[in-house]
Amino acid sequence: MSSKRSLRRQFLKNGAALAGFAAGAISSGSTTLFAADTPSAGAKDLHAYGERSRFENDVRIGSLALWPIVPGSRRDYGFRSPLQDSIGIITPAPLHFIISHGHEPPDIDPREHGVMIHGMVDRTLIFSLDEIKRLPSVSRLHFLECHGNSAAAGITGEPRKVPSATVQDTHGLTSCSVWTGVPLSLLLGQVGVQKGASWIVAEGAETGKHTKSIPLEKAMDDCLVAYGQNGEALRPEQGYPLRLLVPGWQGINNVKWLRRIYVVDQPYMAMMESTKYPSARLDGKSRWFESEMGPKSVITRPSGGQQLSAHGFYEITGLAWSGGGAIRRVEVSVDGGRSWKDAQLQQPIAPKAHTRFGLSWTWNGEEVMLESRCTDDQGHVQPTLAELTKFWGVDADYFRLPPTTADMGNFNAIQPWKVSRDGSVSNALF
Amino acid sequence: MRYSSFLPALAVFGLAACSAAFAQAPGYSNLGRTPSKEEIQAWNQSIGPQGKELPPGSGTAKQGEEIFASKCAACHGANGEGSQLAPRLVGGRGPLNTPTPSRTLANYWPFATTIWDYINRAMPPKQEGSLSGSDIYALTAFILYRNDIIPEGQVLDAASLPKVKMPNRDGFIPDRLEDIHSLRARGCNAGHCP
Known part of the structure; x- marks a missing residue:
């Protein structure tokens, strides 16, 4: 473990303590109700553009702890969102997870930007950003979600396996936003897709020009060409000024800095989709284009690295989502999966979106194992680790292997958190 | 009787005329600009497995060796063995039916056209687009030759490159993705496609 990582641990520990995840806070008599409204010396004027309180210091972290980025060295590709302190279902854009395959956001002038749609179409057209914004928006x-999120095998598996892993380490490669843009089907309708076309190839404008093949059926179904995120323009690291949104499918499909859509009759087998993202099976065959993310849920409080400070009441809360549709049910177990109780689902419950759940719970000081499992409106249930290993034809030891090149994506096993008698919470996947 | 049937018709007509002013499809059919042929060509960088977009030009391993030394070796190693900065391009052959399969270019990549496409769009870092079509054919030939996938003297061009069969072409399921657009039809369940 690098010293950077240790520092980060220290920081997270302090962060968890600061977050005041404690029953004590409820009964505390020392709370200051009224503070003087004089800004502290040297504070920025926040009337024109706001900032969060100086007491809020959650940040994204690199998946491999190879950050900050040092030019000329191996670097992190993925940056995980701090789910442990997430509130509700919206991820603030500055904390939304990032994967750009090592490429930095291009500096795009929105007045110069457009997206070309060509290939098997009646009319090749370039739509400027301004023109796209003139169209009816949704x-x-x-x-x-990254297909590698919460995966135990693979190069990012190690930090998620250790008992000290936080929910940011285990599940931080997912986030949820309100996306605003134009249905891709509308733009495809404008260019007139020709008979025989069956796939699109979407391409970004960054160095490396990330490319992804997507079935036309999905493109015409619910994909968006988005320019807005949570009420503002996309952030540069999220694809400013334009990105593709492919709801419910592996993150790799959601091409950022979108500049081109090529309508074709077969998948184009770009580098990432044909060589990096397939999941290898033990029989030597690989699954590729797995696309849809399965039903998954995780308890965000209490979760790994947090500390219960007293016996008594807590709400067990977390997030559930499924690429197949809306979350219909979340169950919570406090006895390691022997018995389950239905959690309350908070509105809004949208298809292919994070859904917040909660269950009232009283901790009596015993060691307990907290788990959650969700069911989507297709009837798909989040699997146990045992069910998943059976599906993959491996045993659980496979996932205990050191970081390997067997990069198995779409890992959605139930996540257990162990609450020890001292109130500490740790990762108990193995 | 006549009037009573005429009046509603007029009302409907009036509504139709009114909504036509806001009608959607015709209303925005003027959006979007038609690019020139040259513009389309300049923007289109996608090379599919059939290679129909591959440009003219050609190259051999011998020509590629020199370009590799000056443009690629600094990160990928003098013999394509890879480094902390860039993956291995030569070697790494071995069985895939193990918990630690070697996913190198030679051992794993299903299509040779992907090599051309990726060099063209992404390499070398910060100098993307600096290599000519022939340079890229030559580099592709060099990498494939060093991996014993093509003979040293083979000329790669738009016709020959798509015909190169990579060792692991048949290692993926489902084999013919283009036939199966629907995830449900692929038998996906719980996020996994068997």
Whole structure:
């Protein structure tokens, strides 16, 4: 473990303590109700553009702890969102997870930006950003998730396996936003898709020009060409000024800095989709284009690295989502999966979006194992680790292997958190 | 009787005329600009497995060796063995039916056209687009030759590159993705496609 990582641990520990996850806070008599409204010396004037309180200091963290980025060295590709202190279902854009395959956001002048749609179409057209904004817009709640999120095998598996892993380490490669833009089907309708076309190839404008093949059926179904996120323009690291949104599917599909859509009759087998994202099976075959993310849930409080400070009442709360549709049910177990109780689902419950759940619970000081499992409106239930290993034809030891090249995506096993007698919470996947 | 049937018709007509002013499809059919042929060509960088977008030009491993030394070796190693900065391009062959399969270019990549496409769009970092079509054919030939996938003297061009069969072409399921657009039809369940 690098010293950077240790520092980060220290920081997270302090952060968890600061967050005041404690029954004590409720009964505390020392709370200051009224503070003087004089700004502290040297504070920025926040009337024109706001900032969060100086007491709020959650940040994204690199998946491999190889950050900050040092030019000329190996670097982090993925940056995880701090789910442990997430509130509700919207991820603030500055904390939304990032994966850009090592490419930095291009500096795009929105007045110069457009997206070309060509290939098997009646009319090749370039739509400027301004023109896209003139079209009827829609806003939809959707999660994004890296296919490697919460995966135990693979290069990012190690930090998620250790007992000290936080929910940011285990599940931080998902986030949820209100996305605003134009249905891709509308733009495809404008260019006139020709008979025989069956796939699109979407391309970004960054160095490396990330490319992804997507079935036309999905493109015409619910994909968005989005320019807005949570009421503002996309952030540069989220694809400013334009990105593709492919709801419920692996993050790799959601091409950022979108500049081109090529209508074709077969998948184009770009580098990422054909060589990096397939999941290898033990028989030597690989699954590729897995696309849809399965039903998944995780308890965010109490979760790994947090500390219960006293016996008594807590709400167990977390997030559930599914690429197949809306979350219909979340169950919570406090006895390691022997018995389950239905959690309350908070509104809004949108298809292919994070859904917040909660269950009232009283901790009596015993060691307990907290778990959650969700069911979506297709009837798909989040699997146990045992069910998942059976599906993959491996045993659980496979996931205990050191970081390997067997990068198995779409890992959605139930996540257990162990609450020890001293109130500490730790990762208990293994 | 006549009037009573005429009046509603007029009302409907009036409504239709009114909404036509806001009608959607015709209303925004003027949006979007038609690019020139040259513009389309300049923007289109996608090379599919059939290679129909591949440009003219050609190259051999011998020509590629020199370009590799000056443009690629600094990160990928003098013999394509890889480094902390860039993946291995030569070697790494071995069985895939293990918990630690080697997912190198030679051992794993299903299509040779992907090599051309990726060099063209992404390499070398910060100098993307600096290599000519022939340079890229030559580099592709060099990498494939060093991996014993093509003979040293083979000329790669738009016709020959798509015909190169990569060792792991048949290692993916489902084999013919283009036939199966629907996830449900692929038998996906709980996020996994068997």
